[in-house]
Amino acid sequence: MLKAYRYRLYPTEEQTAFLNRQFGSVRYVYNWALALASTTYQTQGNGVTRFQLDKRLTALKQELPWLHEVASQPLQQALVHLDKAFTRFFREKKGYPRFKSKRGTQSATYPQGVKIHWENGVLYLPKAGWIRAVFSRRFQGKVKTVTVSRVPSGKFFASVLVEDESQVPDAVPETRECAVGGDLGLHDFVVLSTGEKYGHPQWLESELYRLKILQRRFAKTVKGSKNRAKIRRQIARLHEQVANRRQDFLHKLSTDLLRRFDTVCIEDLNVAGMVRNHTLARRIAQSGWAEFRRQLEYKAQWHGKHVRVIGRFAPSSRLCVCGYYNHDLPLTDRQWDCPTCGRHHDRDVLAANNIKRFAFVEHDTGRDTPGEPGERPPVDERRKP
Ligand SMILES: [Zn+2]
Structure with missing residues (x-):
């Protein structure tokens, strides 16, 4: 089963500045892709595929060298998130994806490259280095994704999604009495x-x-x-x-x-x-x-x-x-x-x-x-x- 664990992070000043740049870049890419997809949707009536967006992102990074300063996987992950938001909009008739604002919770998702050192109480993020963390509970299993976020009060967290290989138990029979x-x-x-x-x-x-x-x-x-x-x-x-x-x-x-x-x-x-x-x-x-x-x-x-x-x-x-x-x-x-x-x-x-x-x-x-x-x-x- 998939389970999520959330840990508080304590980045240094330097790491904080870096993470803020990382969040800013993720937000920029997300909003850029959303604008692109919206224009396509309005003019042609259909969305843009992930593949097309990935290709455009490579081109965008050549235009904007500062996007190279941050970890690249969270940028690609922003496209995955947008793709999901569009799927929800088209298939499940949920609301149209919205632009991400500077206010509110900021986040970056890493599909891989994150390491955890339980004993030292640190978590490694690509390009940000080892960040001090408080691990309230340990987990066992395979890490699927790690989402680092900054909530409006300024605190940092890492949410780790883990596949723990445990089986879903058989459902108990249902009765009105219970x-x-x-x-x-x-x-x-x-x-x-x-x-x-x-x-x-x-x-x-x-x-x-x-x-x-x-x-x-x-x-x-x-x-x-x-x-x-x-x-x-x-x-x-x-x-x-x-x-x-x-x-x-x-x-x-x-x-x-x-x-x-x-x-x-x-x-x-x-x-x-x-x-x-x-x-x-x-x-x-x-x-x-x-x-x-x-x-x-x-x-x-x-x-x-x-x-x-x-x-x-x-x-x-x-x-x-x-x-x-x-x-x-x-x-x-x-x-x-x-x-x-x-x-x-x-x-x-x-x-x-x-x-x-x-x-x-x-x-x-x-x-x-x-x-x-x-x-x-x-x-x-x-x-x-
Ligand atoms: Zn009656």
Whole structure:
């Protein structure tokens, strides 16, 4: 199986300057190739092949000698990345590739030539030399690629993708008894069909408050000033802290769920409905759900377990087990009683149970979820705390 390991790097000043040049060159080549491919796409209606781009890159390097000063493989790798981005655009109908910005995380990917010396705590990068690194965990297996990056707060990392030759375990059989449904929301991060509720981490609110203050301060600074750069770094550091603690929370939760259950059923979030809302809290929640799903899926694969994702518009918090559909349930009502069968419902727990139910119906019958599609308001309106 492929596994990724991430290590912090501590380059010297000289190495930092070099890596920054390396990132700049990778970004330059990527943007140059994207511009070239876009022109071709606009004028001829098709993309440019990797082969063509490789040939053009050789010519470009003769025009721009400074491209020779950095390692060449990450430059070629930039073309591989662009090629993948175009494949996603053409085949999977994902967004059109975007230009890489100077701001944000910078990176360079090395397909080979990287060496690791565990005992000395150093990592070798072509043309940059041995860089001090902290190896939190060792791995065994074959290195596929190494991606070196600089995050907005200024820290450097190396992500090592390793093929460890281990086999994917046989999947355990699925039963409704060993399955759990999870309803993702803004009020609670996830509510389980067992009735358990996992709130959003408590620290989130105070960090968001600090972030707002910093952003307000940032808006008042003069462009290009030292103070502006300083506050930008502070904001980046805070974002990083939020991201790290969130990762921690999500890892614990996803591991715990897959340890307890064989199948985890969640909803495919209505992403299109979500992006209309731009508040920070929602953006963070939304990316949290996406990351949660990603973690569940790869961890399920590691352990031979299952994740079932159901379609978007299942009317899950309004549909009673008896079949009664509560059309008039206001968003503010967190609980309701079924007039037909008398059952009492907590709407989030009901939603989680319906997600589990639908996940098995979809799976068993191959049919789409029952209920009344389209009846459901978009997620952002629905999840108001
Ligand atoms: Zn009922």
